[in-house]
Amino acid sequence: MARDAGSVLIIGAGLAGFSAATQLRALGHEAPIMIVDSEAGSYDRPPLSKKLFTEDFSLDRLAFATAEELAEKRIVPRFGAAAMTLDPATGEVGLDDGTMLRADTILLATGGRARRLPIPGADLPGVHVLRTWDDAVGLRSAVQPGSRVAVVGAGLIGAELASSLRDAGAEVTLVDPVPVPLVPAIGELLAARLHEMHAPRGIRVVTGMTRAFVEANGALAVEVDGAEGAPIAPIPADVIVVGVGIIPNTGLAEAAGLEVDNGIIVDERYRTSAARVYAAGDVARTRSADGELERREEHWDAAQVSGKRVAAAILGEELPERGASWFWSDRHGIHLEATGRLSGTGEIVVRHGGEHPAVFLIEDGLLRGAAAIDDTQLVRAARRIIDQRIPVAAAELADSNVQLRSLLKAKR
Incomplete structure (x- = not known):
């Protein structure tokens, strides 16, 4: 049922937080929305490793939106300000400059910080x-x-x-x-x-x-x-x-008395252990309906999806369906994409015929995962096959003459 979310304060301006803010507006939420983040802006992280040394590398080019675009959506940014305290009962948030904010609904999208190695010399200059x-x-x-x-x-x-x-x-x-x-x-x-x-x-x-x-x-x-x-x-x-991964930024939530375990614990509707507080993105860890704690997801697509889904949850609406997981990587002039899972139970199937092989994992006649280099169309079709649970045969996947898009059309 619909929920009156009132004013919304989003702590964390990464992809999950930004996606949640824009989706709230897309879903018709009219009350004030503010995003607070200690960083200088709301920007895309993947180019930090992919395009760090390009001539046009700049914060403006990485930004999700300009100041004018944020103003048009009536999203108020508060960059360069860190949230230091949170009172879940009152919705009050204290910033490092002494400012006190208050909102009816709080979304924690605090992400993670780079993991440092616990070895001698880890803090040396350089x-x-x-x-x-x-x-x-x-x-x-x-x-x-x-x-x-x-x-x-x-x-x-x-x-x-x-x-x-x-x-x-x-x-x-x-x-x-x-x-x-x-x-x-x-x-x-x-x-x-x-x-x-x-x-x-x-x-x-x-x-x-x-x-x-x-x-x-x-x-x-x-x-x-x-x-x-x-x-x-x-x-x-x-x-x-x-570059050895991240540690979730749970300090604010933990100090506020929220349940934390290698992430902020949320239910399947992104609700934390406090009634008015939600969490999404890299920092959130879901406890499923059967009580199992799932692994946190740290990919770009997962952050964007969770931002959109938590917006629906905040408004009490039905959550959009989740597709198979997906990520990409660029290096040495090639583009890798993968969807679903390629480990665990099942059979690995390899498709040769191009410059690079593609790999699939099938189990019980269903496609569970796929990965390919420089073949976006194959992975896109594979993801749809996974989502629609279209039966496939290993021979079809291994045959480079069989277009995966044809499997989508033939088996609907």
């Missing part, structure tokens, strides 16, 4: 992370053509950043504890194919566990333990970047 605009500005200014850069973590962000750094003329070493990152996300075949692209493009790849960052004679070095703890020669670096 050791960077990449999560915020300020992180990006600092890293961009620290890297020059010829700079020796060690990137610790070869997942999506680390690999994308390594590619961008190489394009900027840096000498790049990429360090990760596993020989092939991303296997659970895209399957072993494609994960290996992607990881093998680094070396031919001049990126040194080191497999091992980072033990410490050290400084000597004005230079940095990364100390790494290789296979079975065997030491590897220290990796010299002018700049070190750590």
Whole structure:
């Protein structure tokens, strides 16, 4: 049933918070909406790793909306202000400048902060992370053509950043504890194919566990333990970047007495343990109807979807259906997309015939996941097949002459 949400205060101007604000207006909400964030604007994060060293890299180009567009939607931004206190009972929020705000409904979209390694030297000057605009500005200014850069973590962000750094003329070493990152996300075949692209493009790849960052004679070095703890020669670096995931920003919620467990706990309608407070995006962790705590989702698409769905929940409306998960990555001039899951139970099917293979996972005659390089149409069709639960056969998926779009048409 419809809910009178009243004034809405959104804490966090990332994709989830911005999507929630714009969706509230799209759904006809007329009461005041304010977004509060300690950062300088509301902007898109993926280009931080993908386009950091391009000439037109700027906050204005990354922004989701101009000041005029926000004003047109009657969304009031309060950037450069951090929320420090929250009283769920009254809806009062205290900012770091002493301002007290109050709203009828609070949405926590506080996201996460870059995880730092708990090792010696983690706080040395020259050791960077990449999560915020300020992180990006600092890293961009620290890297020059010829700079020796060690990137610790070869997942999506680390690999994308390594590619961008190489394009900027840096000498790049990429360090990760596993020989092939991303296997659970895209399957072993494609994960290996992607990881093998680094070396031919001049990126040194080191497999091992980072033990410490050290400084000597004005230079940095990364100390790494290789296979079975065997030491590897220290990796010299002018700049070190750590890309090993995020930690959810739950401090405000925890101090306010909300239920927290590696994320702010919400039900399937994004409600926290406080009546007027909702949470969405990277920071939210759903407890399903059967009581199971699900994993947090940290991809761009998940943040956008949760922002739109929480807007409906705030207004007491029916939540839009969720499609299969989807993410993408750009590196070394190629574009990867994946949807659904490519690990766990089921059968992996490989489609050859193009420059790169595509991979699928099927179980019980249904498609559960797909990934491909430079084939957006295939992944888009696969996602629709998953969502519509259209039966498929392994032979059809493996045959490069069978267009997935034809399966959609034939089996409706």
